[in-house]
Amino acid sequence: MGNNIRNTLLAIVAIGLLGACNSTGKLTRRYKSIKYATSGKMDSLIKVSGYAVTGDAVEQAKPKSIFDLNAEAQAELIKQIGIKETDNAKFVSALSSSLSPKSTGGIDVLDLTRFQKRIVISVKKLKHHPADRINMIDVTLSLPEGTKLLSCNRLMTEYQTLEFGKLNYSNTASASLTGNAGSGFSSVLTNGGSTNRTLVDADGNAFKNEGTGSTGTNTFSNTSVNGSTNGLSSTTTGSLGLTATGTGSRTFAEEVMLRQRIVGLQASISKNDLNLFQNGGLGIDLSGNIIADIVFEIKESPNTERIISFTDLLDIAGKANPADKLKIKDFILIYPGLIKDVEADLKFNGEYRWVKDGDRTISESDDVVSLISGNGFTxxxxNLIPANILKPKMWTISIPVKGGELPLEISLPTVGSSGKIIFNSATEARNFIAWLKASYTTIPESKTLGTSGHVLVLPAGATLNKSSLDGLKLNIY
Structure with missing residues (x-):
């Protein structure tokens, strides 16, 4: 019997030592347990929607200057200009001039088939459980046929970061056993543990919590003031004359800062699809907005119009210049010929972190999690561009004729025919009307305007006189 008692005492000592020296992280775990699931109805967990607003204007290529070159190229340019230009004024002028190719004086093209839009993607969690969160979102924006996605210039996210403070956890454990073998036996088992779990705010002030457990022959107490202390004691006496003692101690501490936010956002373009991938981290819910600036072209059914621009209508004193002093520029305006809205499809793949248990605590280490993934469709x-704004506003000028009114025309030397005078600015059209009224008496009989061979063409039955010019009307083309 003595051997049995001795073995029992030694076993108790070993168990006490193992319990004292074993510590497991509590706060730094991502979850307590996890299961993976798929769903074909992610739309019931996550809602994704989007809209487009006008973005910044598409940047045009800027003229190059010496400051756009590297140091070696700048030195070589200065050397070459110094060889060519001996006059100081011309040397400085050459250094400050544009390096871009100069215009040949041909017809400029105004391409209005390229657009820049700001796409706002809204990601929303549909289940109102605080511990649940969207863990990953992968959104695809598919542009329709007839368009071409060129680039994604900028990505942004809009979130709010909340600072909860600092969560501390520490654990200290020890065990000891004394046995005295005589006519009976005596043993004392003590398993003392100190468990402190402290939640403090951002200023380091602790939240206070107190509680007391039950007492009995074998006693258990739990007192929590910024933490908790647990104790277990048991005493048995006898006399077998055997003494055994074992002790073990280990301290384990954890500290987690609960204010970190890291959001990974990536964009890629494949054919005509813009893919926006966003991955969260510990404690991060991806509900919020994703903002992307995109540039795309509409090349289906383009329309073209010849635009006329008049400059130097007035002299320095503000008086109307004679007809031969006008400067006239032809433009080719290209714009989409679609008669329907330009709309993009939106779909997504998501990952939803459903907390089935452990949702009462801020820390996620005690969460029993089901990670649900699947596809969704919006x-x-x-709506990228409404059909009613695809066609730019243009204006013509009409002059009264017998039985109505007809538009003014101008001959186009480069094509050998005449066409309507079309303005892409109402202001320019009004300025030309004002010039006609002020200087019609100086217009030669040939109706030649400027020095490029342009001729003002009046519709049949129209004449240039005060009465007809007072009847000039501005029309939207």
Whole structure:
């Protein structure tokens, strides 16, 4: 019997030592347990929608100067200009001039088929459980046929970061056993543990919590003031004359800062699809807005118009210049010929972190998690450009004739025919009307304007006189 008692005492000592020296992280775990699932109805967990607003104007290529070159190229340019230009004024002028190729004086093209839009993607969690969160979102914006996605210039996210403070956890454990073998036996088992779990705010002030457990022959107490202390004691006496003692101690501490936010956002373009991938981290819910600036072209059914621009209508004193002093520039305006809205499809793949248990605590280390992933589709399309704004506003000028009014025309030397005078600015059209009224008496019989061979063409039955010029009307083309 003595051997049995001795073995029992030694086993108790070993168990006490193992319990004292074993510590496991509590706060730094991502979850307590996890299961993976797939769903074909992610639309019931996550809602993704989008809309487009006008972005910044598409940047045009800027003229190059000496400051756009590297140091070696700048030195070589200065050397070459110094060889060519001996006059100081011309040397400085050459250094400050543009390096871009100069215009040949041909017809400029105004291409209005390229657009820049700001796409706002809204990601929303549909289940209102605080511990649940969207863990990953992968959104695809598909542009329609007839368009071409050129670039994604800028990505942004809009979130709010909340600072909860600092969460501390520490654990200290020890065990000891004394046995006295005589006519009976005596043993004392002590398993003392100190468990402190402290939640403090951002200023380091602790939240206070107190509680007391039950007492009995074998006693258990739990007192929590900025933490908790647990104790277990048991005493048995006898006399077998055997003494055994074992001790073990280990301290384990954790500290987690609960204010970190890291959001990974990536964009890629494949054919005509813009893919926006966003991955969260510990404690991060991806509900919020994703903002992307994109540039795309509409090349289906383009329309072209010949635009006329008049400059130097007035002299320095503000008086109307004679007809031969005008400067006239032809433009080719290209714009989309579509008669329907340009709309993009929106779909997504998401990962939803459903907390089935452990949702009462801020720390995620005690969460029992089900990670649900699957695809979703948004029925509402993203309207990139309404059809009614695809055609730019243009203006013509009409002059009274017998039985009505007809537009003024101008001969186009480069094509050998005449066409309507079309303005892409109402201000320019009004300025030309004002010039006609002020200087019609100086217009030669040939109706020649400027020095490029342009001729003002009046419709049949129209004449240039005060009465007809007072009847000039500005029309939207």
């Amino acid at each position: 029925e509402d399309k993203v």
